Amino acid sequence: MREGMDNFEVLRHIPLFGGLPEDQLRVLAQCASQKSVRPGRQVFEDMAHSPGFYLVVWGRVKIFKSSPEGREQTIFVFGPGELFCLTAFADEYSPASATALEDTRILFFPAEVMEGVARREPALLFGIMLALSRRLKEALAVIEALSLQEIPQRLAIFLTHSLAKEGQGDSFELPFSQRELAKIIGATPETLSRVFRKLSDEGVLSMDGRTIRILERSALGALAQGDQAAD
Secondary structure, three states: OOOOOOHHHHHHOOHHHOOOOHHHHHHHHHHOEEEEEOOOOEEEOOOOEOOEEEEEEEOOEEEEEEOOOOOEEEEEEEOOOOEEOHHHHOOOEOOOEEEEOOOEEEEEEEHHHHHHHHHHOHHHHHHHHHHHHHHHHHHHHHHHHHHHOOHHHHHHHHHHHHHHHHOEOOEEEOOOOHHHHHHHHOOOHHHHHHHHHHHHHOOOEEEEOOEEEEOOHHHHHHHHOOOOOOO
16 A cells, blocks of 8 residues: 555555445544554553554554563564454453554544444454454464474464465565564574574575575474474
């Protein structure tokens, strides 16, 4: 989506809103407010009053929880066209913190307006339900990884999914820093670097900046399935 588009033009390009009639799309567009967020700046804090929904127009936003000691666990990363803070249907307070990973433009929709349109247009309600189902599945995967899987397996699963979703052939571009990736898989940056180095030494992958090339898919798949041990 190009810079300078008004709210209506933005929403017309989002698949979630594709089935809405023009009048309902304009209702959402008129109530929405756009905001630019610089990298590292918060969109909202954990348990902050946030009575609405957010849409990433461009850029990326991470949703995370922090411990009292300052340790972060990234739960989701949202990119262009994705709606987040869907808990606004049930609660006006955010269940986690949100921060921009890069220059980001977001749209904010008041919860009562979004709910009103969703009640009139089942296609939107169904789309939101699908999004919530995917989020639940992803959250369960995070819980499973952190409680049952070692860090090399968590990394292998992440790389396998990223290659399938964003890859071109055997390569893909990591959309954020390794430090952010460490927060996603629940590792320290030092441990993540060691695992990357080990996989590189074993000929499983190679790295050039943020570009990751998978050299041995079968070995990576075996590690993702827990069939190989790694330090």
